[in-house]
Amino acid sequence: MKRVVITGAGTINALGHSVADTFTAMRDGVCGIGPLDIRDVDRLQIRIGGQVKGFEAEGRYNRQQMSLYDRFTQFTLAAAREAIEQSGLTFTGELAALSGVVLGTAGGGVSTWDDNYRAVYEEGKNRVHPFVVPKLMNNAAASHVSMEWNLKGPSFTVSTACASSNHAMAQAFAMVRSGMAPAMVTGGSESMLCFGGVKAWEGLRVMSKDACRPFSANRNGMVQGEGAGIFVFEEYEHARARGAEILCEVAGYAMSSDASDIVMPSKNGAARAMAGALKDARIDAADVGYINAHGTGTAANDKTECAAVADVFGPHADRLMISSTKSMHGHLIGGTGAVELLACIMALRDGVVAPTIGYQEPDPECALDVVPNEARDAAVNVAISNAFAFGGMNAVIALRKI
Amino acid sequence: MTVKDQVIAIIAEQALLEPEDVTPDSTLENLGIDSLGLVESIFAIEEAFDITVPFNANNPTESEFDISTVASIIAGIERLRAEQSGA
Numbered sequence: 001m002k003r004v005v006i007t008g009a010g011t012i013n014a015l016g017h018s019v020a021d022t023f024t025a026m027r028d029g030v031c032g033i034g035p036l037d038i039r040d041v042d043r044l045q046i047r048i049g050g051q052v053k054g055f056e057a058e059g060r061y062n063r064q065q066m067s068l069y070d071r072f073t074q075f076t077l078a079a080a081r082e083a084i085e086q087s088g089l090t091f092t093g094e095l096a097a098l099s100g101v102v103l104g105t106a107g108g109g110v111s112t113w114d115d116n117y118r119a120v121y122e123e124g125k126n127r128v129h130p131f132v133v134p135k136l137m138n139n140a141a142a143s144h145v146s147m148e149w150n151l152k153g154p155s156f157t158v159s160t161a162c163a164s165s166n167h168a169m170a171q172a173f174a175m176v177r178s179g180m181a182p183a184m185v186t187g188g189s190e191s192m193l194c195f196g197g198v199k200a201w202e203g204l205r206v207m208s209k210d211a212c213r214p215f216s217a218n219r220n221g222m223v224q225g226e227g228a229g230i231f232v233f234e235e236y237e238h239a240r241a242r243g244a245e246i247l248c249e250v251a252g253y254a255m256s257s258d259a260s261d262i263v264m265p266s267k268n269g270a271a272r273a274m275a276g277a278l279k280d281a282r283i284d285a286a287d288v289g290y291i292n293a294h295g296t297g298t299a300a301n302d303k304t305e306c307a308a309v310a311d312v313f314g315p316h317a318d319r320l321m322i323s324s325t326k327s328m329h330g331h332l333i334g335g336t337g338a339v340e341l342l343a344c345i346m347a348l349r350d351g352v353v354a355p356t357i358g359y360q361e362p363d364p365e366c367a368l369d370v371v372p373n374e375a376r377d378a379a380v381n382v383a384i385s386n387a388f389a390f391g392g393m394n395a396v397i398a399l400r401k402i
Numbered sequence: 403m404t405v406k407d408q409v410i411a412i413i414a415e416q417a418l419l420e421p422e423d424v425t426p427d428s429t430l431e432n433l434g435i436d437s438l439g440l441v442e443s444i445f446a447i448e449e450a451f452d453i454t455v456p457f458n459a460n461n462p463t464e465s466e467f468d469i470s471t472v473a474s475i476i477a478g479i480e481r482l483r484a485e486q487s488g489a
Contacts, residue, residue: 045454205441205459221460263438299460 003236004176005402006247006345007089007183010082012075013227013329013339014050018082022339023346025328026354027375032329033212033223040195046207049193050225050330067131069144070109071191075228075335076141077148080185084149087232088244089183091150098181100153101142102172103230104164104188106334107197108157109136114196141189145230153181162294164188164334165229166387166395169341170253172233173397182238187338189228198224204263206298212331214295214324215302215370217361222296225330229338248348251382251400252281258392265301265388270294270308273394277384278312281398286316289380290347292340293370294388295324295356296331303365305386310368321378323356323371337387341397344383348401353378405451405483409476412446426473437462440469447475453482 011018014032015025025032035041036049057066057074069077091099112135119125134140139157146155154175158168165188172186192198201207201224208221239246254276258269278285294305302324310317325343332339343354352375359372381401388394403411406426414421417433424433430440437459444457444467455478456466467482468474 203445205444205457208458208460219460220458 002177002179004173004233004250005236005239006231006250007234007239007244008083008087008232009247009342009345010079010086011227011229011339011342012052012055012078013229013332014052014225015329017055017078019342022342023350026325026343026346027352029355029357029374030328031357032225036193036198038194044195044198044202046198046202046209048209048223049198050223051193052227067129068135070112070135070140072105072109072189073141073144075191075226076103076189076230077144079187079189079228079230080145080149083230083232084185087234089232095182096150096152098153099151099183099185100155100181101145101151101185102154102156102158102168103142103145103186104158104166104168104334104338105138105141105190106159106161106164107190107192108138109140110192110197111194112136114194117196145185149185151185159334160393160395161389161391162331162333162336163387163389163393163395165337166385166397167255167393169231169337169397170255170395173250173253176233176235183232183234185230186233187228187230188335190333190335191226192333193224193226208297211358212297212327213358213360214293214297214327214356215306215363215366216359217363219297219299219302222298222326223330225326225332227329227332227339228335229342231338231341246402247345249400249402250397251283252398253277253396254280255395258394260392263390265304266392267304267308267311269392269394270305270386270388271311273396274308274312274384274386277396277398281400283382283398283400285313287382288313288320288384289378290344290353290383291320291322292343292383292385293322293324294386295326297324297326301388303363305388306366306368317368321353321369321371321376323354325354327357337385337395341385344385344399347380347383348399351377351379353380405479406476408450409447409472409479412450413443413472416443416446424472426471426476428472429470447479451479451483453479453486455482
């Protein structure tokens with residue numbers, strides 16, 4: 001089995017248009033959640049989100065590209081450029097033939113669906129743009145990354161709701177670890193902040209109208225975000241041989257399925273995924289310094305997740321730090337695990353643990369060190385990143401300092 | 403149909419019971435309606451009465467809309483209809 005390291009990272013999200021800007025915002029506990037600026041927002045009950053601001057597709061992409069790139073693809077391509085340029089890899093020859101792209105998204109081109117349904121149903125048009133299908137398909141972003149960077153190996157898109165990115169990164173990791181691919185581009189993206197996307201979530205009655213306050217006793221729901229996180233996973237010796245800068249090691253992962261309820265989380269499923277990731281990575285639970293929580297800010301998730309952490313870590317649960325950065329960037333749904341992996345990298349590399357902002361009242365059912373409101377300096381050698389999706393599908397990734 | 407009869411019909415359908423089995427002092431819990439069933443019931447009530455029910459599944463007991471019994475739901479709907487009429 002090969003060792004796997006991260007040699008490139010890129011992002012765009014409500015906290016920043018790059019990894020550096022996102023780290024600065026996480027360090028400063030910035031809240032990227034605010035009033036939604038979208039069409040027909042006055043017909044929504046939920047009017048806040050972690051929206052990406054100042055990202056203009058015009059000027060960044062040409063007319064032909066714009067007709068093919070949904071916003072989730074635009075985010076992906078921007079983040080992929082940052083990650084691949086940082087890695088310094090050029091994909092040619094055998095490296096190109098073996099390296100691929102595995103990305104996560106829950107909804108794919110949601111705003112393309114939304115715009116075109118509006119055109120045919122509301123505006124009564126009988127014709128849509130010829131590229132609607134290639135623009136909205138869930139694998140569009142992965143395909144455009146492969147085309148732009150000449151990645152000709154195994155490439156596909158994974159869709160497991162809120163765990164999509166973690167499942168995608170788990171697949172990429174497994175491919176590099178097994179020796180199938182020397183490098184993989186992976187992560188995920190989401191762009192659901194359009195009228196139809198928010199309206200659908202609104203129906204479930206789990207969204208907050210004012211803020212995402214994970215673990216706080218007065219939490220009242222989740223807040224959607226948007227954006228992308230993209231990484232270059234590379235075989236360790238391959239990275240070392242070319243003198244690449246290594247951000248951290250991906251040590252292991254596990255996936256589990258609750259097989260119980262379509263929306264309610266399960267302590268057992270979450271615990272099995274965390275314990276499985278530690279076992280796969282051969283990490284002792286006592287070595288874990290930081291958990292990037294799924295921490296959605298819903299009543300159900302946060303207490304279930306904390307109970308699962310207590311089960312897996314025993315007395316060590318009271319010594320480790322666990323925070324939810326969704327309080328800052330919102331819940332990026334299928335892209336969330338990718339952006340949250342950044343908080344793990346920051347903890348391992350820079351020794352800065354991102355806070356859970358908006359924390360106001362302790363909840364006895366979430367009695368862990370949730371790093372409330374302010375980032376903390378701490379030496380962290382091992383971090384894990386949790387994602388527990390609707391449908392009961394869980395994926396946890398374990399990372400190690402290198 | 404009165405508001406009471408309509409609410410009982412909606413809740414009975416959700417609980418897979420006959421309307422006669424749903425009484426004003428029934429609670430959703432003892433009718434076997436879970437959290438998803440509750441969200442669906444609220445939706446059905448909003449559609450039936452053309453009202454918006456202030457309800458957050460994260461803290462159902464703290465919402466302004468009292469869902470503790472069938473009677474409290476009926477009272478809440480009557481209040482909302484009065485408040486939201488013409489809206």
